[in-house]
Amino acid sequence: MMEGYEKAAADAEERLASAADIHAVADIERDLLGRRSQFTEAKRRLGDLDPGDRAAAGRRLNAARERVEASVAAARARLTASGRADRYEAERLDLTERLPRVVPLRRGHLHPVTQARDRLEDVFVGMGYTVAEGPEVESAWYNFEALNIPEWHPARGEFDTIFVNLGQPEEVMLRSHTSPVQIRVMENREPPIYIVAPGRTFRTDTADATHLPAFNQIEGLAVDRNITLGDLAGTIDEFVRALFGREVKARLRPSYFPFTEPSAEFDISRPDGSWLELGGCGMVHPNVLRNCGIDPEEWQGFAFGFGIDRLAVMRHDIDDIREFVNNDVRFLSQF
Numbered sequence: 053m054m055e056g057y058e059k060a061a062a063d064a065e066e067r068l069a070s071a072a073d074i075h076a077v078a079d080i081e082r083d084l085l086g087r088r089s090q091f092t093e094a095k096r097r098l099g100d101l102d103p104g105d106r107a108a109a110g111r112r113l114n115a116a117r118e119r120v121e122a123s124v125a126a127a128r129a130r131l132t133a134s135g136r137a138d139r140y141e142a143e144r145l146d147l148t149e150r151l152p153r154v155v156p157l158r159r160g161h162l163h164p165v166t167q168a169r170d171r172l173e174d175v176f177v178g179m180g181y182t183v184a185e186g187p188e189v190e191s192a193w194y195n196f197e198a199l200n201i202p203e204w205h206p207a208r209g210e211f212d213t214i215f216v217n218l219g220q221p222e223e224v225m226l227r228s229h230t231s232p233v234q235i236r237v238m239e240n241r242e243p244p245i246y247i248v249a250p251g252r253t254f255r256t257d258t259a260d261a262t263h264l265p266a267f268n269q270i271e272g273l274a275v276d277r278n279i280t281l282g283d284l285a286g287t288i289d290e291f292v293r294a295l296f297g298r299e300v301k302a303r304l305r306p307s308y309f310p311f312t313e314p315s316a317e318f319d320i321s322r323p324d325g326s327w328l329e330l331g332g333c334g335m336v337h338p339n340v341l342r343n344c345g346i347d348p349e350e351w352q353g354f355a356f357g358f359g360i361d362r363l364a365v366m367r368h369d370i371d372d373i374r375e376f377v378n379n380d381v382r383f384l385s386q387f
């Protein structure tokens with residue numbers, strides 16, 4: 053009988069040491085010390101022993117009980133919050149380590165084209181515009197049709213479009229400019245609208261010093277009441293100055309785009325007095341507004357678009373645009 057309880061008490065120590073929570077501890081405690089436990093049973097049976105053996109058996113029984121009680125208390129302490137905190141403190145490892153600077157840390161930075169894009173966004177956001185995006189794979193409707201370039205229009209040929217083998221022939225393409233984002237925005241929002249849409253664009257161009265088949269453009273669109281060509285010219289002046297400084301001037305030259313009327317190209321002045329062509333712009337063609345469900349009698353707009361990579365090339369005086377995609381860190385880290 054005594055051996056049975058001592059054995060159970062020894063087992064309990066192990067069980068308590070591995071108990072996962074205080075509920076498990078309480079169960080074990082009830083098993084071994086509770087009113088219907090082996091301990092109570094053993095104590096009752098002490099009376100059956102010879103009086104001469106009783107005292108010694110009682111001592112052994114109490115010693116076993118004390119051991120169980122101590123183990124229960126230890127398990128409780130281990131599992132309660134303060135017990136855990138004490139344990140964590142005791143087991144704390146100092147993982148801070150000071151390494152001698154063997155190789156100086158070299159910080160990377162954003163790609164120069166990304167920097168130019170971010171800067172452009174900042175300038176336009178500062179003028180109250182928001183940034184919009186559109187998909188890189190477009191349908192003929194968004195890339196051409198809605199922009200007043202019907203199927204027969206010669207301008208389609210000028211875009212050197214990369215078509216995707218989906219749907220009808222020449223129905224799905226990699227967008228050849230960011231202008232389709234104008235359509236997507238006007239379809240989904242009520243004027244007044246002031247957005248810029250930077251993004252990747254694609255054409256069948258072979259890469260050379262001034263062309264990349266995948267390049268970046270930024271599109272601008274303003275639709276509001278009483279918008280005039282003067283607002284367009286002022287906006288271009290303002291962003292050119294914000295980007296390049298007060299000494300750089302902008303000028304508009306009459307041009308043609310199907311989606312604007314009138315249309316212009318805009319140039320910026322170079323220190324040597326020559327002009328550099330940057331992009332196209334104009335007053336949004338009434339057909340384009342109508343295609344998006346906007347009444348051209350009530351709303352007018354202007355739009356513009358130009359290449360971001362070209363802008364970065366100019367800004368950093370880079371002589372081969374392909375450097376931007378060679379990913380040679382020795383080149384890129386200069387900017």
Ligand code: DAH
Pocket residue numbers: 228229230231271272309311312331332333334354355356357358
């Ligand atoms: N999408 C034209 C291009 O890639 C650029 C352009 C011209 C955009 C006139 C415009 C615009 O928004 O009004 O050649």
